[in-house]
Amino acid sequence: MKVEVDGGTVEILPLVSIFCIVMGCIGVILNTDYLDKIIMLEFLTGGLIGLIVSFYYLDVAILTSIMEPVSTVILLLGSLKYLYLKRSKKRYSSKLPILVK
Amino acid sequence: MDTLVLLIGVISFVVGLRVFLTRNRVQRLLYLCCLNFAIAALIALYIKSPMGGVAAAVYFIGSTLSSNAIAHTIGKVQRLEGRG
Amino acid sequence: MDIVVSTLYLGYFLLIFGTLGVILGPETRDPLVRFLNVEIPTIGVMLIFLAYNHTLALMTYIAINSLIVLVFIRAIIRKEELEA
Amino acid sequence: MELYNLKYVMDALAYSLYAFLVGGLLLGLHRKIVARIQGRPGPPILQYILHTLKFYFKEITFPITAGNPLYLLIALMSITVWMSALYLGVVFNTSLLILMGLYVLQKIVEHGCGLSSGSPYGKLGGVRSVFSAAAEVPLFTVMGIIYLLTKSLIIEDIIRYQEIHGPIIFQLPFAAFAFFVLLLSKAPNSPFAIVKDKSIVSGYLTEHFGILESLIMIADGIAWFVLLWIFLAVFIGPLVVSDPLMTLLGMVVLTSLISLICALTPLLTPNHSVMIQILISALALVDLLHRIFMG
């Protein structure tokens, strides 16, 4: 359960969670693609739930892990629709081409 | 027991780094699944009570569902990009 | 370090780094990217609630956050749809 | 007992009649002075009171666009506001805050007056009155400064303070100036009188005619009296306020001063007028902060 490091006790779960949170945070910001961002957000949320568990609040952790897919799904559907919209948009040029066609 | 936790911890660290570093999106999702698995195991081992098992199970189910949704969307987006 | 204090510091880090990400992050001209970055400060707030043991507020915030996500996503999409 | 009550009612009505007559004459004087400075003969000084009486006996109809009963009530409200300001402020010497509240209500009345008629000119006047609600901002800083000095906002206490320490105007010249700008903004033809600009016909009064307009004009007369009284009471103090004749003299002097300014300055556009008032209030705020820090 506990690992001895330099005389103090360090628990693994909070450590992993903190690692996940920090990495996820950096990852979410640095990635620019929507899906990558959402994956990293998932990563981040995993860390959050781990931290909640290491505070011994299991009901909050369970609730969070139930609600996490909900917001993920909303984000996914939204980003999908957004991508679709961006793709199906007409692009105009500023110059009028010489009357070809 | 300690070694087991330590092992899972090391694995999750490595996998977490892989999630962070991998370029390929599909692979990244795979590593994320692995990481979720590790965290669920850690939760179950951290709380030495049946409730810990329940929490780990719920977390596992939830993360699997969202991974599934992400995987599905990845496929969808690839199709969209392929055609558009 | 104490877990409470370290969680607090983590929360500060997330808040400030996330805010910087929201403001200066790459490609934040795209509203969806910016909105996804906003999730980081919210998670920072959650961590601070957790560290102060405001668990009921934490629970409510987690629930309400998914509502806010829906509202925002809808606003972003409709705006994109309606603006030529 | 009942006779006593009757006496109070008589007193109250007499005081408001007095306030109206004085205010009306002063407004007429204002108009006369402005006219003389601009080289016109100008109407007689009685003109304001004459106008009021004339409108009082005219018949009235309700425009088709009006939103009743607000249209009707707003004129009554105007006179109620200023009569209560007269009693609460001049007679009972209550808190300056309440008077400011009533002054603010005057803005509401102007706005409602313009809005309820449905006329575009009235609406414009009302909206401008909203703009000029910014004039209240200097007021609050002024109140803050006075409170810092006297530790009270009750007019009675302020007058008592001045009995001991002399007029506040010498101690807080800037606050007095800011308050004076407020008076100026209430005067017709002043640079801040965007509500009564002639380019929007009669502003918020456009669709109010007959007895309603006369009621509003009575209220304006009382308002002028009350505002001048407040200025004199708060900044010059018992020297002027204790004797009614001296009060009258002070009011004439103030009105002449204001009309001098009004005659010599152009009208500002709405948002410039607002911003100048804000500038003054910002300066007053700086004064306030300075006083707080310096103790």
Place this chain on the structure above:
Amino acid sequence: MDIGRLWNYISRPDIVPRLFAVFLCLIMIIEFFVPTSYNEDQLYPKYPPQSQVFKSSLAPYDRGGVPLKIPADIKTQYPQFEPIRGRITAYLTPPAIWLSERTPYFGTTIVSTPGGILDEILYYTRGLDTILESLTLLVSFMIFSWVYLHRD
């Protein structure tokens, strides 16, 4: 500098939020350098974080008292106006009691099943706040649904 032009510029609605943000930002920067202080004598005090874990099954919200018998001792602003002070805090519903005997990990759930300190604050001692809060929600939902349903 043309001050008239500047004044015209800032009287446009789309500028106002930005202007206000900058103004607020300046005030907050001033505030940032002012030392903040924390009064130890707070209302409704809380135990230090994580000090109750495993000691009580109501984990972070155990404020003493026995359900239906002894009211909890909480520090309020005006105790004289609150005849049932502490009773709601100490109250637990039967399901909550059942749950609290089973596990030490479900404190939040147990406490928020009506009763507990937060419900006392939200419904009783500061109930007016909650009325307004729910009123805000009601009003904004009305606005939202009116605009949404009448969108043609």
Place this chain on the structure above:
Amino acid sequence: MEEVPYHLLCCIASLVIGGFLGLTYSYNRYLKPYVERCIDRWALLSAILGGVLFSLPLPYGINYPLSLFLLGVPFGMRPGYGRIELITGVSIAILGYLIRGLIGR
């Protein structure tokens, strides 16, 4: 708590009533809209009377309202009219007041 200044009220009311009277009178008498340097006999009389009456100590202080009423007649006349009369009346009143003040009350 402030007392109602009834005497001032009387004065001002009588001034206003005098003004009305003067206005009606001048409208009935003259047709030209604006004339300078024109002296009306009755107005002059009223003004001088008012000026004199101002400093005459009558019982109950009734002289002030009466004199203001009489002064009000030229005061309220049409624009341009009654100017000289008013100035005469007021100067007489001030003179009388000063003299009374010098002699002693």
Place this chain on the structure above:
Amino acid sequence: MFLNITSVAGEFYGYIPFGDIVLYVTEFSAISFVIALFFTLVVYFTKPEKQLESQIGGFDKLNYVSLEELKIRRLMAILCGICTAFAMLTGDLFNYALFLAVIGITNIGIVSAVKKEWVLNAAYYYGIIAMISTLPLFGGAALILAKTGTLSILELAGKHQDLLFQKMLYAAGMVGETGVAPFYAAKAEMFRAPGAPYILMIHLSSLLIVIRTAEILLTI
């Protein structure tokens, strides 16, 4: 204890306790309460005005407010009036901040039913300001609570603490929420919307709130 209150707002008449939130009645707050309620009644009974809009090359047309629109706007105006009235009485900083939030959202509601682009534009920007100003309002209240250990105005009036900066923050919140100049533009634009009595309520509420805030800031 009440010395500070009576020297600012006049006579102290009494209080209505609701647990920790104590409403108190002074001369000033009683007058403002009555005014706000009176205007609410007027708004309830008044029919909206029919604005005349001149048309180029045609007959002028009357701008009617439809019944459905009238209902929601009247409801919002009445809620706004009642909230304003009680905001005059409340004796708690946080509760007052919440009242301001409700008034802000009802103000948006009064104009949101108008289907005109510029009105909605102004309402949107005003909404943004109202949301931003929750930070200084609630934050200021929280900082005051941290420093003094109480939120009650009656308690704060007795103590003499240096709360200048917290008060500044609180005042900034009020400035945003009520749209005082120089941040008046969005709100002033909202006043141009048709529908007289309801629009009047926006104005009334914001002005009364400004005075009440001045009172609170001077008292504590």
Place this chain on the structure above:
Amino acid sequence: MDVVQHMFNYSVFAGFVVGILSLIAIGYQRSDIHLLILTDVVECAMLVIIAALGTDLAEALILPGLVVGLAEFLAVSEILIQRCKLRKKEREKKTPKLFEEFLVVEEPKVEVDIEHPRMEILYSASRFISLILVIYGAFLTGFTGGAVMSVGLLFYLLSQGIVSRGISSEDIKDFWEAVAGFSGIMWALWIILGFIGFYLFPEHYVTFLLIAGGALALKVGSKLGLIGDLKL
């Protein structure tokens, strides 16, 4: 020294930093939607400053702040959408772009509408998840319960709408009004019985407590759950 007291300054500073940064960002932002998104960050700063108090009172103050923020987002975002719609309508009244057909560089052909087959969670899990959330929310009561319940309802309605088994658009208005009316009644119930009852009959506080908690949860849950009915 107490942790809360020790960390108070840091927390407030963090809140201030976030507030200042986001306010600066709002200061130079030009786009409407970005303004709205950044306002969310400002709300975060507010929550942190309140949370820094670390007492039970602070938590009771967070909940109103949270809900007020959500409510205002709800209303303002809808107003933004409506405004954009009106603006678009106005623009469409004008003539289309000159030589529009020649100016188009690329006219994308995305013929497939998005449908979501095999997104497993929308089919198999939606009912289960929403059932759990609603039951748990009902158990929790109060604001928290309402929020949890509303997430359940929202997810159910959303998934049903996506897989096109949702409520038909004809009777959405009636449905909506019915639920909104129900929520209004619940609000009145909580005020009359919950709030006033505590002061009038303090001896029956348990009854009023249960009514208040339940009514508030139902009110918040039913109302916010309706948001799920929106089509993305």
